[in-house]
Amino acid sequence: MLKKIILILVLTYSFSSIDVVTTILPLTDFVEKIGGSHVNVITLIPPGANPHSYEPSPKQLQQVSNAKLIVMIGADFQFETIWLPKILKLNKQIQGCNTSEGLEKMDTLEKEAGSTSHHYSNIDPHVWLSIENAISMVTRIQDALILVDPENAEDYLQNSILYITELQSLQEELTQLRRESNQTSFLVFHPAWGYFAKEFDLEQHAFEVEGKEPSPKKLMSIIKEAKKERINTIFIEPQFNQKAAKTIARELGAKVVEMDPLAKDYIQNMRKVAFAVFGEK
Incomplete structure (x- = not known):
């Protein structure tokens, strides 16, 4: 016993x-x-x-x-x-x-499409x-x-x-994908992807600035700027209103990709983001 x-x-x-x-x-x-x-x-x-x-x-x-x-x-x-x-x-x-701890932090860089100004707020977490x-x-x-x-x-x-x-x-795979892509920027609702953009030498444009959705006038400015930069993908997060993003997507003929920066499967999510921005092999 x-x-x-x-x-x-x-x-x-x-x-x-x-x-x-x-x-x-x-x-x-x-x-x-x-x-x-x-x-x-x-x-x-x-x-x-x-x-x-x-x-x-x-x-x-x-x-x-x-x-x-x-x-x-x-x-x-x-x-x-x-x-x-x-x-x-x-x-x-x-x-x-x-x-x-020990990582280089970025400011939350929110660039309004259609504007040359940048808005700096708190550290981007x-x-x-x-x-x-x-x-x-x-x-x-x-x-x-x-x-x-x-x-x-x-x-x-x-x-x-x-x-x-x-x-x-994964890093090597996405770096090679980046080399084969001509894409230089992408458009998001909420500016969550700054570290991803920096790592792969991209520019992130956000049409939410300081937590506010764009006015109709600002929407037209965003559309104009996005066309100029040939942006073909708009990223939206499941936690935010998607109406403005879909309006811009129709005008641009762009695809809307729901991408959650808080998704659990890290490798799958990062690969999904990269394929959407750069284009699948």
Whole structure:
């Protein structure tokens, strides 16, 4: 009987996982790729939710209170700025992993199509939309998991190496696709893709400026500028109104592509974005 109890305890310990909190789904993807069966991930912002207004449920906050690690974007991400102090009050023992630490941050650059002016606001928090940044973020997550769960360090290291290799292959694939493309700019509703644009030497045009939709006069100006730059794709996010984007698309003969910067499958999503901008092989 004693042997059975010991065996159960050993098996329970061997297969137990640690609770890890993430703020957004791309981070969940990273943590699951590195942590494998050793982690149970709780994502605070669910699919389709607006990160500017979402509030975690009581159930989520209860789960947070038992977690060992919280993996964050940092970079003045609004949701984290509001909720992190509350989370730390619930769980004073939780370790934090700021995945954007050490990365070069961009200002939120919002260029109105039809205008030569640029509007600078706060730091652009969408750092994960650069593959180079994502590789750095994965390494930080690896180190954080090893810190809170050193017994499984070897697995975390091996999983991290494998996933970084996948990200590097993706980067090479999309870089080659960029070389074969004549596209130099693209149009978005919400300016979330600045890091992607910078990595692949593109210019992102946004027709939402300072959170406001364009007036009819401004719409005509945007259409004129987009025609001049031969923009053939307009990116929209599921959290925002699509009416203005579809109006412009009809005038341009452009395709409208719904693209969520918060989509979970990082590699699939980045490839989808690149194919839409550059054109599939």
